[in-house]
Amino acid sequence: MLAQQRQQIIHEMVQRLGGVRVGDLVREFGVSDMTIRRDLEALAERGLVAKVHGGATTLDQHSTDEPGFAAKLVRQRAEKEAIAARAAALVPSGTAIALSAGTTTCVLAGLLLDVPGLTVVTNSVPVADAFYKARRADQTVVLTGGIRTPSDALVGPFAVNAIRSLNVDILFMGVHGMSTHAGFTTPNLMEAETDRALVAASRRLVVCADHTKWELVGISTIAALHDADTLITDSGLSVAARDQLGTEVGELVIAD
Incomplete structure (x- = not known):
């Protein structure tokens, strides 16, 4: 799978679940920890996800935004x-x-x-x-x-x-x-x-x-x-x- 295709899928997972963990993505795609971290950095640079310790989450901006449980679990x-x-x-x-x-x-x-x-x-x-x-x-x-x-x-x-x-x-x-x-x-x-x-x-x-x-x-x-x-x-x-x-x-x- 090309990096662009993998990043698209990761972005869709973040939108659907509210957040993802590096370890889960490593197992999902069968690639290295470093590869997943590069993918998350690329998505964060494009303003598509918020990179946090151990994974990535959606971007919250409004008083009614409610991240999913998985998203919040990897934060802090x-x-x-x-x-x-x-x-x-x-x-x-x-x-x-x-x-x-x-x-x-x-x-x-x-x-x-x-x-x-x-x-x-x-x-x-x-x-x-x-x-x-x-x-x-x-x-x-x-x-x-x-x-x-x-x-x-x-x-x-x-x-x-x-x-x-x-x-x-x-x-x-x-x-x-x-x-x-x-x-x-x-x-x-x-x-x-x-x-x-x-x-x-x-x-x-x-x-x-x-x-x-x-x-x-x-x-x-x-x-x-x-x-x-x-x-x-x-x-x-x-x-x-x-x-x-x-x-x-x-x-x-x-x-x-």
């Missing part, structure tokens, strides 16, 4: 792992927690598989799948129903009604963006409603958001900054942003 992977590790330390055994949809919460789910006696409420298909595959008899997973979004969240009235009947100790929530004027936001109106129901059902709100979410604003607000009991972000966050967030959220945690 190291930061998400650091944030998830700090979040996991907040979960004692035998508690009821909620995990909203998102790639950071999905990484967190993988770190909670060995915590005994957990009850986990989630509207995330990948999060529920991670716990189901662990097959722990002492853990209970409640997956809400609803309409599936590009970020693999289950949203809508069925999800909201299910969540309203529950009470959990801690909600770990991922967000699309955060700013002083808009608070914590999402590009999906129905997902915002479902996330607001999760916030209302929780005694404590822990937001997990890497530094790239700062000053990014989605169309719908989930909660104000001061609603977060804890915000866990990473050391890439600017000093100015830390100062602003430190006066708004209950506790600001910086993961190295």
Whole structure:
């Protein structure tokens, strides 16, 4: 296959899936890692994809743009792992927690598989799948129903009604963006409603958001900054942003 043909197919995959990983493309096309990276660089130079660590994603530009789960999973992977590790330390055994949809919460789910006696409420298909595959008899997973979004969240009235009947100790929530004027936001109106129901059902709100979410604003607000009991972000966050967030959220945690 010629490089131009391969790049065309890769571009179509990014548009369809929202993002691709280098390793997956290597296996798909049977070429070297370096060849795929050159392909992604060529596409990025033409303004067709956004090249990120480990792969490429679509270009987001608007408040309603919603990248797919695969696209977001390859972005800021190291930061998400650091944030998830700090979040996991907040979960004692035998508690009821909620995990909203998102790639950071999905990484967190993988770190909670060995915590005994957990009850986990989630509207995330990948999060529920991670716990189901662990097959722990002492853990209970409640997956809400609803309409599936590009970020693999289950949203809508069925999800909201299910969540309203529950009470959990801690909600770990991922967000699309955060700013002083808009608070914590999402590009999906129905997902915002479902996330607001999760916030209302929780005694404590822990937001997990890497530094790239700062000053990014989605169309719908989930909660104000001061609603977060804890915000866990990473050391890439600017000093100015830390100062602003430190006066708004209950506790600001910086993961190295």
